[in-house]
Amino acid sequence: MTEKAIEAKKKGQKKSSEDYTYVGMVFHRLTRHKLAMAGVFMLIFIVLFVFVGPLIWRLDPNAQIEGLNGLFNPASRAHPMGTDDYGRDVLARMFFGGRISLFIGFASAITSTLLGAVVGLVAGYYGGWADNILMRFTDAMLSIPTFPLLIALASVFGKGVWQIILVIVVFGWMVDARLVRGLVLSLKEQEYVEAARAIGASANRIMWRHLFPNTLAVLIVSTTIGIGGNIIYEASISFLGFGVQAPFASWGNMLQNAQQFIWNSPRLIIYPGLAIFMTVLGFNFFGDGLRDAIDPKLKL
Amino acid sequence: MATRLVEVQKLKKWFPIKGGVFSTTVASVKAVDEVSFFINQGETLSLVGESGSGKTTAGRTLLKLLQPTSGKIIYKGKDITKLTPNQMRPLRRNMQIMFQDPYGSLNPRMPVGDIIQEPLDVHGIGTRKERKQAVATMMETVGLRSEYEKRYPHEFSGGQRQRIGVARALIINPELLVLDEPISALDVSIQSQIINLLQELQQRLNLTYLFIAHDLAVVRHMSDRVAVMYLGKIVETAENDELFDHPLHPYTQALLSAVPVPDPEVKRERIILQGDIPSPVNPPSGCHFRTRCPYAMPICKEQEPLVIEVAPGHTVACHLLTKK
Ligand SMILES: Nc1ncnc2c1ncn2[C@@H]1O[C@H](COP(=O)(O)OP(=O)(O)O)[C@@H](O)[C@H]1O
Ligand code: SF4
């Protein structure tokens, strides 16, 4: 903003386009991104479904409701999505399974992004042997075939929500580490980093106060897209039987459970499948839009 | 007698160029090549020369932001050349730098109040309240309204950003301030405001300046002494008036001849420099300036001219003067 613009602002004149804050500018561009807005609506729908739904529809998702007669009931007024192979209400399970799937997606995406950011910051800022060791380790992690190891890990750590998050994080931080390292390599040549060194700032301070905030925009995009990916990951792990364990629901294990009944009760596959599809698509659309709003040239 | 605040002796900063399969050093950018100068307490030494002559590198190496390849840096009688970055940290309170680029030198994700306050945070000076107060005072001192402390750098003009840079550098009361072309990125109309501010602050706070510049009119206005740099070497040093009135090195003469002379009585022959500044990777043998010097002689190719003192405080490195 020029001196003139500041003067103008003091006098309470209308904002010029230069006056937008960074966040304001990103928001503005985002609202004009059609795909991103489509993503936002899908996500709002999913979030309302998963969090508000159970307030209205108060059936216990784990209860076997109507005895032997209640198995595989088709949709009815009592059970809008029918019942499953144990006679549990599918709608209630969709709500609770969605919460678990979203929680796993969020928690693992944020944790793995932060872990990747730490590795990338240290490697990029220090360079030299620290960079070499960390990046060779990253390469090694990337070249491990995940699924066989997953199965091995599941037998060591057991199966459950926290174990899935742990596994996704352990195998999910590498791309972010590379991304942040690359950014830091160019950011650290900026004069404000030299300025921070000139005032005597420690390496830690430079990494967290100066470099990290400047990678944040990119990390938010990466996390957003990561949530979608991790929900699929959860579904695949659950599909192999190493995920969230019965009787607790996740969209992933609902799918897994339903595969045996695909010919008799295809709806048991369709509902969780559709929910996963919509959530992942929503996060991807939104993440793409966010990336374009932040920096159209960014490659992620 | 004036006391020396800082002195460098035969300071050298070569940047290795890595290459080949095993990334060995294949050559070096000889950015600063055995440079010696000193700055007295309270004075302004200007470092002038074309772009690429090594001024920025010299300034940064002096502050140990770059580790010198060889040579010595003596600050207040203490050799600081070998200090580690951690050992340097307390000393950074005394020596600060203001950068050329008003855009790149401020973190775009930090409000300016935080930027200016950071040196106090780093050195743990004062309570939180005292720091806030110091920031407000410093902002007013450099001519910024203290209400703007919550704003981000992009909301300010180039001139205002340089004021932020000054505020950050001065908030911990340094003795030495390296000014790396502080006005060359600014509009001409704003340059003089910043120069006046810097002069006023120097008076008020008894600051010592290393003023890096290529605008000689400003240098004449600001400096007590001037050192002229060409391709990694200092070719001439003298008191301000002495240098402008009796430039002895052909390079200094060429630089000065490009400056318009206010007095029409003084006729100065205009010397046009031929060609570009050579690469500091392979500087010419002997005198670095010989490829562009109108007086170059055979000896200039064979021997590097020695630095000789032609008058008290006036040193020159040129064979024209050794011959006599
Ligand atoms: N980090 C660096 N790595 C390699 N070469 C550098 C580096 N910094 C500066 N140089 C080179 O050193 C020479 C002097 O640069 P500089 O000190 O910026 O000169 P000036 O400030 O006088 O324009 C230039 O040729 C420049 O390309
Ligand atoms: S030493 Fe020779 S080439 Fe160098 S400036 Fe003097 S006369 Fe010119």
Ligand SMILES: [Mg+2]
């Ligand atoms: Mg420079």
